[in-house]
Amino acid sequence: MKYGRSFCFKNENGIDVYLFGLRNSNDTEVLISNYGCIIKEFKFRTASGDIVDIVLGLEKMEDYLDEKYLQKYPYFGAAIGRYANRVSDASFTIDGKLYKVSANKKPFQLHGGWEGFDRKVWDVIAFDNKKKFIEFQYVSKDGEEGYPGNLTVNLRYELNDDDELSYVYTATTDQPTAINLTHHSYFNLENGGDILDHELYINSVNILEQDEDRISTGKMEQVIGTHFDFSQPAVIREKMDVKDGIDHSYEIHKNDNEELSLAAKLFSPKTKLQLEVFTTEPVVHFYAGQGIPPVTGKRKKTYGDYSGLCLETQVHPNAINIPPFPETVLRPDETYFQKTVYRLFELPEK
Numbered sequence: 001m002k003y004g005r006s007f008c009f010k011n012e013n014g015i016d017v018y019l020f021g022l023r024n025s026n027d028t029e030v031l032i033s034n035y036g037c038i039i040k041e042f043k044f045r046t047a048s049g050d051i052v053d054i055v056l057g058l059e060k061m062e063d064y065l066d067e068k069y070l071q072k073y074p075y076f077g078a079a080i081g082r083y084a085n086r087v088s089d090a091s092f093t094i095d096g097k098l099y100k101v102s103a104n105k106k107p108f109q110l111h112g113g114w115e116g117f118d119r120k121v122w123d124v125i126a127f128d129n130k131k132k133f134i135e136f137q138y139v140s141k142d143g144e145e146g147y148p149g150n151l152t153v154n155l156r157y158e159l160n161d162d163d164e165l166s167y168v169y170t171a172t173t174d175q176p177t178a179i180n181l182t183h184h185s186y187f188n189l190e191n192g193g194d195i196l197d198h199e200l201y202i203n204s205v206n207i208l209e210q211d212e213d214r215i216s217t218g219k220m221e222q223v224i225g226t227h228f229d230f231s232q233p234a235v236i237r238e239k240m241d242v243k244d245g246i247d248h249s250y251e252i253h254k255n256d257n258e259e260l261s262l263a264a265k266l267f268s269p270k271t272k273l274q275l276e277v278f279t280t281e282p283v284v285h286f287y288a289g290q291g292i293p294p295v296t297g298k299r300k301k302t303y304g305d306y307s308g309l310c311l312e313t314q315v316h317p318n319a320i321n322i323p324p325f326p327e328t329v330l331r332p333d334e335t336y337f338q339k340t341v342y343r344l345f346e347l348p349e350k
Contacts, residue, residue, distance in 0.1 A: 008062065022129060022132045034122045038076070039055055040055075041298070044346075055186060056307060058297055064076070072295075074186070077185050080183065081116060083109070083147075084112075086110055087178075117153070125137045133158040140152075142175065168338070169339075172330075173330050178328055179329075183340065186308030197235060197268075198309075200266055203253050204223070206222055207221050249286075249314075250285070264276070279313035292306070315328050
C-alpha cells in the first residue's frame with residue numbers, strides 16, 4: 001500500500017474501513033486498520049535485505065468479515081475488549097448488583113462477547129505518519145454485550161526508530177464497569193511455516209490454574225519442571241506437549257521500580273530475529289496456536305496448527321469474579337491505562 005492511509009471498503013453500515021501505514025527510518029513498517037484496530041502487517045528488513053512479516057493476517061481487509069473466517073474465528077491481530085479471555089458463567093457482580101453478559105461461548109463469555117472491540121470500526125482521532133503514531137477511539141454504549149456504563153476507549157499505536165511498536169490503552173466510564181483489554185496478534189518470526197522451532201522465554205514461574213473450560217479458578221500452579229516451563233529459553237517443540245499445546249496465563253515477575261516489565265522473548269534461529277514484549281500488565285497469556293483453523297492468509301499461505309503464537313498482556317483472566325486477583329472494576333473518577341511494547345531486532349551471527 002501507499003505509505004500513509006489507504007481506503008479498503010465500506011462496511012454494511014456505510015462506514016469507511018482504512019489501512020494506515022507507519023514506517024520508521026529502518027524501513028520497519030506496520031499496517032493497522034480502523035476495523036478492530038487490527039495489526040495486519042508488521043514488517044522488518046534484515047541486514048541481508050530480506051523482509052520478514054512477523055504477524056499472521058489475511059490478504060485483504062474484506063477477508064476479516066468473511067463468514068467462513070468468522071465461523072472459526074481466531075481474532076487475528078485485533079483489539080480485545082471489554083473483557084479479555086473468559087468470564088465464568090458470563091456474569092459478575094459490581095457493588096452488589098449482578099450483571100449478565102453475552103455468553104458467546106456458553107456458558108462463559110470469551111473476548112468481550114459476540115461483537116467485541118475486535119469487530120468494531122473505530123474512529124481515527126489522530127494520525128501522523130511523520131511522527132509515526134495513530135490513535136483510535138471507540139465508545140462502547142451502556143449495555144453493549146451486557147456491560148454497564150458508557151465506556152470511552154482510546155488505543156494509540158506508535159512506532160519508533162528503535163523498531164519498537166507500542167500500544168497504549170486508556171479508558172473512562174460513566175458507571176462502574178468491568179474492563180480488561182489486550183491485543184491478539186499472532187507472531188511468527190519466519191515469514192511462514194510454524195513456530196515450533198522458535199525459542200521462547202517467559203518471565204514467569206507460575207501459571208493460573210484452569211478448569212475444563214480453560215477458565216481461571218483463582219489458584220496458581222508452578223511451572224518449574226513441567227512442559228509449561230519457559231522460565232529459561234527453550235525450543236517450543238522440545239519443551240511443550242505438541243499434542244495438547246498451551247493456552248495458559250503466566251503471572252509475570254514484575255519489576256516494581258519500573259513502569260514496564262519484561263513479559264517474554266521470542267527468537268527464531270532461522271531468521272535471527274528476536275521479539276521482546278514489555279508491559280504494565282501482570283499476566284501474559286501464551287497461546288501456542290494449536291487449533292488455528294485452516295485459513296488462507298497473506299501471500300496465499302495456508303495457516304493451521306502452530307502457524308503463529310500469541311503473547312497477550314492483560315490482567316488475570318476472570319479476575320472480575322476472583323477477589324484475590326487484581327481489581328478490574330473501572331469507576332467514573334478513574335482512568336484505565338495499559339501499555340505494551342514489542343521490541344524487534346536482529347541478533348548477530350554467533
